[in-house]
Amino acid sequence: MPEPSLRQSIDAYGRLMRLDKPIGTLLLLWPTLWALWIAADGAPRLDIVFIFALGTLLMRSAGVVMNDYADRRFDPHVERTRERPLAAGTVSEREALWLAAAVTLAAFLIILPLNRLVWALAVVALFLAASYPLTKRFLAVPQAYLGVAFGFGIPMAFAAVQGSVPPLAWVMLLANIFWAVGYDTCYAMVDRDDDLKIGIRTSAITFGRFDVAAVMAAYAATLAILAWVGARAGRGIFFHAGLAVAAAMMLRHGWWIRRRERQPCFRAFMDNNWVGAAIFIGLFVDYALRSGRWPTF
Numbered sequence: 001m002p003e004p005s006l007r008q009s010i011d012a013y014g015r016l017m018r019l020d021k022p023i024g025t026l027l028l029l030w031p032t033l034w035a036l037w038i039a040a041d042g043a044p045r046l047d048i049v050f051i052f053a054l055g056t057l058l059m060r061s062a063g064v065v066m067n068d069y070a071d072r073r074f075d076p077h078v079e080r081t082r083e084r085p086l087a088a089g090t091v092s093e094r095e096a097l098w099l100a101a102a103v104t105l106a107a108f109l110i111i112l113p114l115n116r117l118v119w120a121l122a123v124v125a126l127f128l129a130a131s132y133p134l135t136k137r138f139l140a141v142p143q144a145y146l147g148v149a150f151g152f153g154i155p156m157a158f159a160a161v162q163g164s165v166p167p168l169a170w171v172m173l174l175a176n177i178f179w180a181v182g183y184d185t186c187y188a189m190v191d192r193d194d195d196l197k198i199g200i201r202t203s204a205i206t207f208g209r210f211d212v213a214a215v216m217a218a219y220a221a222t223l224a225i226l227a228w229v230g231a232r233a234g235r236g237i238f239f240h241a242g243l244a245v246a247a248a249m250m251l252r253h254g255w256w257i258r259r260r261e262r263q264p265c266f267r268a269f270m271d272n273n274w275v276g277a278a279i280f281i282g283l284f285v286d287y288a289l290r291s292g293r294w295p296t297f
Contacts, residue, residue: 008090012091013085013099015085016064016068016084016085016099017062017064017099017103023273024064025056025057026273027180027273027276028056028059029053029056030273030276030277030279030280031151031154031276032153032156032157033280034154034280035153035154035155035157035158035169036048036161037280037283038233038283039157039160039162040161041291041293042287042291043293043294043295044295044296045297046295046296047113047297048160049295051110051111051113051114051160052156052157052160055107055111055153058106058107059104059107059126059129062100062103062104062107062126065100066133067133068084068086068096069133070133072087072093074200076088077194077198078198079191079194080190080191104126114159115159115163117164117165118159121152125153128148128149129149131145132145136200136202138201140201140203141203142201144177144181146180146184147176147177147181147184148177150180151172151173151176151177152173154169154176155170157169168229168232171228171229172225172229175222175225175229178219178221178222178225179218179275181203182215182216182219182222182250182272184203184269185203185204185214186253186265186268186269186272188202188203188205189204189262190262190265190266191204192260211260212258212260215257216250219250219253219254223243223246223250226243227240230243235283235286236286236290238282238289239282239286242278242279242280242283242285242286243279243282245278245282246278246279249278250275253271253272256268
């Protein structure tokens with residue numbers, strides 16, 4: 001087999017990092033932005049926003065490379081993942097490890113201007129990202145662990161802005177855990193048959209015939225906790241309007257997934273990007289129009 005060209009290698013690395021599929025980065029980014037705005041009372045510094053946005057992209061890229069490395073024996077047997085670069089053999093295991101290390105290093109370098117608490121929390125975030133793939137072997141609901149990993153930008157954001165992590169940040173992290181259980185159960189419903197064959201544990205398998213009810217309960221818990229957070233942060237009508245829009249989207253997801261068909265379930269998962277965006281827009285507008293608070297330079 002001929003050696004791949006530089007262009008082919010770069011394309012394979014990009015696909016391995018899911019640069020062509022930004023949904024994971026966005027699901028990481030929205031809770032981080034919620035936290036930055038609340039921690040800074042609606043006026044976060046734009047340089048910190050940029051650092052966290054880029055860091056989210058890099059850490060998500062490192063996380064999916066590590067996930068694919070951990071699943072390299074399983075992915076060839078799953079319809080949706082068999083064409084991934086590691087599963088298809090277009091990227092070697094050694095290349096994947098070097099790529100994960102390089103992207104992780106880049107993520108750490110960009111947070112150097114921030115305080116030491118952020119550095120310490122970044123180490124925890126890295127551990128969570130690296131260990132998540134292993135939880136699919138023994139946790140009944142690994143999506144809850146994913147929620148911690150995907151939401152760890154929340155305490156990091158508070159640490160960057162306030163120099164500490166108040167209880168409110170951990171409550172927001174709890175909301176993100178429920179949200180991740182909801183949207184990633186939709187995702188797991190797509191692969192349920194394949195996951196049963198290869199022995200991976202997921203929330204869709206654990207919840208069984210109550211999977212749709214579990215998704216909707218997780219969504220409801222997310223919105224209830226965020227409403228409480230908004231009240232504690234002094235947010236008003238625009239923030240709650242954002243939550244109402246998110247709730248309407250979530251109800252639509254329940255309709256889509258009711259028959260447990262692959263494509264509608266995947267569509268519901270993807271639509272959670274707009275759920276996160278609706279909540280952020282409500283928060284942004286509430287701070288800007290009600291409190292006159294805008295990002296600063």
